[in-house]
Amino acid sequence: MTVLLHRREVGEFKTRYKWMALVVLVVFGGLLGRMIQLQLFESSEWSEIAQDNITKTFILPASRGVIRDMHGEVVATNRPSYDVYITPQLLNGDEGLRRVTELMRLNQEDAERLKHRLERVPLRRRTHQIRMFRDITRDQLAALETYSRELPGVDVLAVPVRTYPHGNLGAHVVGYLNEVNAEDLERHPERGYRAGEVIGRNGVESAWEETLRGQRGLRRALVDARGRLQPDRVPEGVEASAVSHVAAIPGQELALTLDMDLMAAVSRAFRGHPSGAAVVVEVNTGRVRALFSKPAYDLNEMAGRLSQRRFDELRQDPFRPLIDKTVYESYFPGSTFKPISAVAALADNVIDRGYRVDCPGYYELGNRRFRCTQVHGEVDMESAMIGSCNIYFWRLAEQVGLERLNRYARQFGFGESTGIGINTEASGFLATREWFERRYGRFRLGHTLNAAIGQGNTRATLVQIASAYAAIANGGTLYRPQIVERTLLSDGQIVEEFEPEVTGRVDAPREDLDYLIEGLWGVVNNEAGTAYDARVEGGVTVAGKTGTAQVSRHSPREGESQERIWYLNRDHAWFAGFAPASRPLVSIVVLVEHGGAGGRTAAPIGTRILQEYLGDDVEASETEAGTN
Amino acid sequence: MALNRGFRNYFDWPLFITVAIIAVIGVVNLYSATSAPGARADIYIQQIYWLTLGAGVAVLIVAIDYRYYERHGWVAYGAGIVLLILVFLLGRTIRGSQRWIPIGGFSLQPSELMKIFLIIALAKYLHNDPKTDGRTLKDLVIPGLILAVPMGLILAQPDLGTAMICAFIFGTIMVLTNLKLRSLWALAVVFVASAPLTWTYLLRDYQRERLTAFLNPDDVLLDSGWHAHQSLVAIGSGQGFGKGFMQGTQNQFRFLPDQQTDFPFTVWAEEQGLIGTSVLIFLYLFLVLWGLKVAAQAKDRFGAVVAVGVSSLIFWHTVINIGMVSGLLPVVGVTLPLFSYGGSSVLTIMMGIGLLMNVSMRRFSF
Numbered sequence: 001m002t003v004l005l006h007r008r009e010v011g012e013f014k015t016r017y018k019w020m021a022l023v024v025l026v027v028f029g030g031l032l033g034r035m036i037q038l039q040l041f042e043s044s045e046w047s048e049i050a051q052d053n054i055t056k057t058f059i060l061p062a063s064r065g066v067i068r069d070m071h072g073e074v075v076a077t078n079r080p081s082y083d084v085y086i087t088p089q090l091l092n093g094d095e096g097l098r099r100v101t102e103l104m105r106l107n108q109e110d111a112e113r114l115k116h117r118l119e120r121v122p123l124r125r126r127t128h129q130i131r132m133f134r135d136i137t138r139d140q141l142a143a144l145e146t147y148s149r150e151l152p153g154v155d156v157l158a159v160p161v162r163t164y165p166h167g168n169l170g171a172h173v174v175g176y177l178n179e180v181n182a183e184d185l186e187r188h189p190e191r192g193y194r195a196g197e198v199i200g201r202n203g204v205e206s207a208w209e210e211t212l213r214g215q216r217g218l219r220r221a222l223v224d225a226r227g228r229l230q231p232d233r234v235p236e237g238v239e240a241s242a243v244s245h246v247a248a249i250p251g252q253e254l255a256l257t258l259d260m261d262l263m264a265a266v267s268r269a270f271r272g273h274p275s276g277a278a279v280v281v282e283v284n285t286g287r288v289r290a291l292f293s294k295p296a297y298d299l300n301e302m303a304g305r306l307s308q309r310r311f312d313e314l315r316q317d318p319f320r321p322l323i324d325k326t327v328y329e330s331y332f333p334g335s336t337f338k339p340i341s342a343v344a345a346l347a348d349n350v351i352d353r354g355y356r357v358d359c360p361g362y363y364e365l366g367n368r369r370f371r372c373t374q375v376h377g378e379v380d381m382e383s384a385m386i387g388s389c390n391i392y393f394w395r396l397a398e399q400v401g402l403e404r405l406n407r408y409a410r411q412f413g414f415g416e417s418t419g420i421g422i423n424t425e426a427s428g429f430l431a432t433r434e435w436f437e438r439r440y441g442r443f444r445l446g447h448t449l450n451a452a453i454g455q456g457n458t459r460a461t462l463v464q465i466a467s468a469y470a471a472i473a474n475g476g477t478l479y480r481p482q483i484v485e486r487t488l489l490s491d492g493q494i495v496e497e498f499e500p501e502v503t504g505r506v507d508a509p510r511e512d513l514d515y516l517i518e519g520l521w522g523v524v525n526n527e528a529g530t531a532y533d534a535r536v537e538g539g540v541t542v543a544g545k546t547g548t549a550q551v552s553r554h555s556p557r558e559g560e561s562q563e564r565i566w567y568l569n570r571d572h573a574w575f576a577g578f579a580p581a582s583r584p585l586v587s588i589v590v591l592v593e594h595g596g597a598g599g600r601t602a603a604p605i606g607t608r609i610l611q612e613y614l615g616d617d618v619e620a621s622e623t624e625a626g627t628n
Numbered sequence: 629m630a631l632n633r634g635f636r637n638y639f640d641w642p643l644f645i646t647v648a649i650i651a652v653i654g655v656v657n658l659y660s661a662t663s664a665p666g667a668r669a670d671i672y673i674q675q676i677y678w679l680t681l682g683a684g685v686a687v688l689i690v691a692i693d694y695r696y697y698e699r700h701g702w703v704a705y706g707a708g709i710v711l712l713i714l715v716f717l718l719g720r721t722i723r724g725s726q727r728w729i730p731i732g733g734f735s736l737q738p739s740e741l742m743k744i745f746l747i748i749a750l751a752k753y754l755h756n757d758p759k760t761d762g763r764t765l766k767d768l769v770i771p772g773l774i775l776a777v778p779m780g781l782i783l784a785q786p787d788l789g790t791a792m793i794c795a796f797i798f799g800t801i802m803v804l805t806n807l808k809l810r811s812l813w814a815l816a817v818v819f820v821a822s823a824p825l826t827w828t829y830l831l832r833d834y835q836r837e838r839l840t841a842f843l844n845p846d847d848v849l850l851d852s853g854w855h856a857h858q859s860l861v862a863i864g865s866g867q868g869f870g871k872g873f874m875q876g877t878q879n880q881f882r883f884l885p886d887q888q889t890d891f892p893f894t895v896w897a898e899e900q901g902l903i904g905t906s907v908l909i910f911l912y913l914f915l916v917l918w919g920l921k922v923a924a925q926a927k928d929r930f931g932a933v934v935a936v937g938v939s940s941l942i943f944w945h946t947v948i949n950i951g952m953v954s955g956l957l958p959v960v961g962v963t964l965p966l967f968s969y970g971g972s973s974v975l976t977i978m979m980g981i982g983l984l985m986n987v988s989m990r991r992f993s994f
Contacts, residue, residue: 016804017924021917027947028913032906034954038864039902046864053861054881089854123857224664224881225858 053127054230055242056223059194062214063160063490065251067174067204069260070289070485074165075174076205076299080158082141085129088121089225090153099151103143104136127225129155131196162198162205164299170263171296172324172423173256173483175203176303201302203324204254204483207422211487214251220244252495253488257287265612266292269605275593277325278609279462283470283584285500286479288420289613291463295321318568319593330426330459331591334549335388335598336576337409337454339472342381342393342516344408345400347508353515356380359391365446370394385519386529388546390453397452398445405451406430411506412468413478414460419503420481428464431457455550466589469544469576472513472520473584476506517543521581524607531575534603536611544577544588544606546598570594575602579610586613640922640988646915647966647981651679653908654892654967660874661887661895671888671969678971682978689982693990697983698930701752705774708745711738712781719785727785737972739782739790744979746794747801747937749774754805755930762808765815771802788831789962793944800940801933804923858883859891859953862898863905870901888969890961894953912946912965915939922988931987938980941965 038046067076084104091097097118101111114132121130136144136156144156162177177198184199191210193199200206200213220243222230266278273294280290297314314321323329345351359376362369376389384392397405409415415430431451436443450456463481471478480501487495506513520543523529530546554568573595578587588606595601658672697704711729715738719726728735750771759767775798782791803812827836862878871877876898878884884891897905919939926932942965949964951957963970965977 017920020800020804021920024913024916024920024943027943028909028916030956031947031950031954032909034956035863035897035902035905035909038860038954039866039897039905040868042864043867046861047867049861050865050877053858053883054877123854126854222881225883230881 051242054222054224055220056128058219058221060217060219060246060248061159062216062248063250064162064177064214065212065253065487065490067212067254067256069256069258069263070287071259071261072255073260075170075256075258075260076162076164078160079163081135081161082156083131083159084133084136084144085155085157086118086132087127087129087153087155088118089126091118092152096151096153099147100144100154103147103151104133104140105143135161162303164303166260166263167300168296168298169260169267170258170291171203171299171302172293172326173203173258173291174299175205175207175422176201176299177205178303178306203422204256208254208484212251212254215249217248218244218246250490253490255485255488257282257289257482257485258291259289259613262290262609262613263292266290266609267294269608269612270294270592273592273595273601273605275319275325276591276595277329277462277593278588278590278605279326279466280586280588280609280613281463281466281470281479281481283473283578283587284479285482286467286470287482287485287500288463289586290609291326291483293323293325295319297321318564324423325591325593326462327420327423327425328461330428330461331572332456332549332551333454333458333460333465334547334572334574335453336465336545336547336574336589337458337460338385338388338393338452339516339520339545340409340412340414340468341396341400341405341452342385342519343412343472343506343508343512344405345396346381346512346515347408347506348400348404350399350404351381351396353381355396357384357389357392357395359384359389361391363391363394363449365449370449381515382519382522383528385516385545386522386526388523388530393452394449397448400448400452402431402433402443402448402451405448406432408506408508409458411478411504412471413464413504414458414468418461418463418467418481420463420483422483425463426459426461428460429457454547462589462591465576466587469578469587469589470584471506472516473543473578473587475510476508476513477502478504478506517581520544520577524577524603525581530599531577531603531607532599534575534599534607536607539607539611540579540614541581542577542579542607542610543581543584544575544603546603547574547576548572548596548598549574551594567594570596573598573601575599575606577606577610579614586610638989638992640985643915643918643922643981643985643988646911646918650908650911650915650966653896655679656873657892657896657899657967658888658969660876660899661879661892663874664880664882668888674971675969675974678974679966679978681971682974685975686978686982686985689979690985690989692986694931694934694983694986695928697748697934698752698755701748704745705749708738708742709778709781711736712742712778714738715781715785725785725787727787734971737970739778739785739787740970740972740976741979742778742782743790743794743797743941744976744983746775746778747797747934747941747980747983750798750801751930751933751937754801754933755928758929759806761806763802763806763811764808765811768802768807768811768815771798789948789960792960793941793948793962796944797937797940800943801937804936805929805933855885855891856952856955856959858885859894860955862891862894863954866898866901866904868902870897870899870904873899875899889963890949890959890968891953892967892969893950893964896967897953908967909950912942916943916946919984922984922991925991926987927991931990934983935987938984941980942977 063078066074069075097115106114117132141156144151144154164174178201180193180197180199185193200209205212222243224230262280270276276294278290278292279288281288356378358378359372361372361375372390373388376387376391379387379389379392409430414428417425417427431447433443436447447456451458467478467481480503482498482500484498486497489495523545524531524535524542526532531544535542549572551569551572554565556565573592575590575598578584588610590602590606592601592605655672655675658675662669662671715726715729718729720728720730720735722728727737727739729738753771753774775794779791779794782794858878862876862884865878876895878898879887879895884894887895896908916939919935919942923932923935923939926935945962945965948957948960948962952959952962963973966974
């Protein structure tokens with residue numbers, strides 16, 4: 001009886017069994033469907049992620065070439081910056097975060113930011129090392145290193161950053177680095193910059209970027225889920241390209257023509273003057289020994305993360321620290337231009353050396369009267385040069401004419417950039433007759449007169465003037481101002497040596513230049529000379545020319561002090577020359593912005609620099625000169 | 629008696645062969661799963677020991693007519709409950725839950741064995757209380773209690789996965805044994821209604837975290853979300869033919885957590901591809917359907933319910949495990965029968981297979 005009952009029970013059960021079997025079939029069919037979806041339809045995407053999971057690309061940064069001065073003194077080099085990388089997957093969650101915050105002594109804000117950044121790391125990158133802090137302090141480094149065992153997923157890596165031992169000395173020539181931006185990436189796609197890499201921003205660092213930079217290496221290796229390297233295990237089916245190693249090629253070193261000792265001397269000589277510039281060039285090679293622009297900025301500050309506030313401060317500084325005043329900026333050369341006018345007159349035999357002019361202290365043109373610096377009386381070229389007589393040069397200009405003046409000025413390198421190769425060089429300006437006609441409707445004699453004394457519309461850079469004076473001193477050869485002497489491999493092997501490059505010759509006989517030099521010698525060494533007070537008694541004999549160039553009227557800003565307005569309307573003080581006078585080695589240009597009279601302000605700086613630079617050689621050269 | 633008369637005639641070869649294949653490829657797969665440096669490389673040997681022990685237990689179970697178990701059903705159930713209580717007295721706490729009783733060098737997980745005892749107890753109860761006119765809600769009270777006692781103890785360990793499996797087995801058995809459709813709907817409503825309460829009061833933080841991770845796969849700060857994701861990567865990158873034995877990168881480079889217990893299917897899928905996963909899914913499907921066939925052909929109610937219980941045990945384990953590793957279900961730590969490493973798990977499944985074989989072989993013995 002019971003058996004029968006059970007049979008019936010089981011029989012009823014059989015109908016439900018069919019439904020059950022159907023449900024089982026459907027559910028397993030679903031599982032199979034899911035497998036087909038994952039392993040067939042979506043397989044390539046998942047495969048890519050799997051490959052990505054185990055391959056890690058390490059960028060092997062190339063060390064940037066060291067920059068040295070002519071004596072091998074380091075101007076720019078690299079130091080390690082300790083950066084903190086966090087692998088989110090390996091960090092012990094909130095506990096790890098708390099430890100990092102504690103050890104690095106982060107403030108509330110930084111801790112919050114770190115937490116926020118960690119939370120936003122996408123799934124696929126959670127096994128990657130992500131840079132969270134840069135250039136941590138020594139204390140932070142010590143704390144993290146000490147407890148590194150308790151901090152899985154936190155790694156401190158040393159990366160090279162640029163450092164400039166001389167701080168702000170030569171800031172504009174040397175230049176600095178900072179991170180590439182979108183514009184750089186767009187402008188130089190061929191260079192293959194990656195976000196986060198640095199690029200030279202100014203001076204030599206920028207101009208020689210390709211040489212200094214080197215080429216980064218690339219290492220692709222297999223890693224496990226914890227990011228540990230698995231060099232010996234390459235499973236079948238892993239693409240061969242997943243493992244590779246291309247070593248980095250270090251950047252080349254640069255040996256500059258600059259002399260950092262001289263730069264320091266220039267800087268000392270400029271003490272007390274807030275704004276100005278100076279250039280020293282070797283007369284027989286064109287090698288630039290000093291390129292100085294004041295005020296400057298600390299390169300290390302610029303290379304680090306410059307705050308917007310500090311940057312605004314630099315940008316709004318009335319002394320314009322961001323501007324390179326030797327190359328980028330051009331000025332009225334003022335009386336330093338007079339020797340060029342003199343050569344134009346002598347070389348084309350417009351006048352002879354006996355030509356004399358009477359200076360009553362003024363010059364009448366039409367119904368206007370132009371004043372000279374003083375009443376010079378009867379002057380010849382030499383005494384006109386020594387006393388910086390404008391009347392003489394105006395009379396001269398009447399006969400020379402603008403066209404001839406410009407022709408000689410161009411031979412001396414004016415009106416065209418010198419090709420020094422850094423900092424967007426200005427070309428200066430020589431106004432032509434056509435230009436005046438276009439600009440003012442007609443050409444007047446006054447334009448020529450102004451041009452002859454370096455005012456009006458003539459503009460020149462300090463580098464141009466230094467090159468021109470070097471040409472006067474060396475007998476008429478114009479050299480390209482040279483900043484980089486050679487490039488070397490990091491082991492000291494020379495890659496390329498740059499010879500002095502002649503870019504032109506001045507079409508003037510040697511005697512005329514020598515005669516001119518006598519006048520320039522007198523400017524410093526004749527009692528009547530405008531720079532007589534600046535001469536160094538018993539020191540290096542300097543020849544040169546002072547200048548006092550008018551500035552365009554300063555339009556006062558709200559709340560500007562009377563003192564500042566007075567200062568900004570003051571003339572620029574110039575001195576250009578060379579030394580030793582008897583056998584010139586270097587030419588020099590000094591500009592003191594708003595320094596007033598050139599003879600009083602700029603000339604002493606010039607002679608002092610030359611004395612410091614050549615002082616040790618002076619006896620030898622003077623003795624030699626004496627035997628001649 | 630039937631056994632003595634013609635063992636060869638009645639032996640359930642399809643059941644035996646299916647189980648043997650799954651067990652063998654399971655061991656092979658474990659070998660690969662634990663071959664990554666730093667993993668416990670001896671695990672596949674341990675698994676062989678457990679399988680051998682399990683097979684021995686299964687033979688013992690087959691040797692004795694299952695009606696003997698029917699008679700002593702309450703004893704087995706009682707022993708299971710005692711073991712579950714012992715867990716709280718002797719148990720070791722591993723990763724925040726107390727599930728294991730150490731015995732010598734091994735540890736036993738009573739909650740696993742309890743599944744079998746629960747099946748036997750329910751079968752005994754239903755055998756003696758057939759309710760052929762259909763089972764109403766009121767008739768569920770006693771079987772409900774039979775479930776509730778061990779389930780409560782398991783939840784307290786806490787072991788959400790096992791407790792859930794127990795509930796599912798209970799549900800499956802009830803659905804198949806004359807539960808009225810009306811009652812079924814009522815149960816479903818109660819189940820849905822109790823979900824928020826379960827969420828708030830029953831689940832621990834980490835359990836909630838797992839479920840949240842499943843519902844928000846992009847919220848990857850949660851470990852379980854990351855694990856589930858890596859499992860998908862492994863399965864998907866296995867493609868059609870797999871990366872080859874021991875060549876799975878997700879496995880070998882340790883992107884899979886608990887690859888020997890929770891994720892052996894993932895290892896298999898990565899290394900053997902769709903071919904491998906299809907074969908394995910078919911093997912489990914066959915096993916479950918065969919179990920249901922055994923149930924349908926069982927000579928009495930006890931045998932039928934036992935067969936249904938064992939089939940549903942295999943069914944739910946398989947579906948939940950494969951579902952969770954393939955991202956269809958949250959990661960809840962349910963093993964894949966005979967594929968996952970684990971002594972208690974292997975022993976439990978082998979006991980179940982033994983019971984199934986017992987019922988299968990004695991269907992002709994009247």
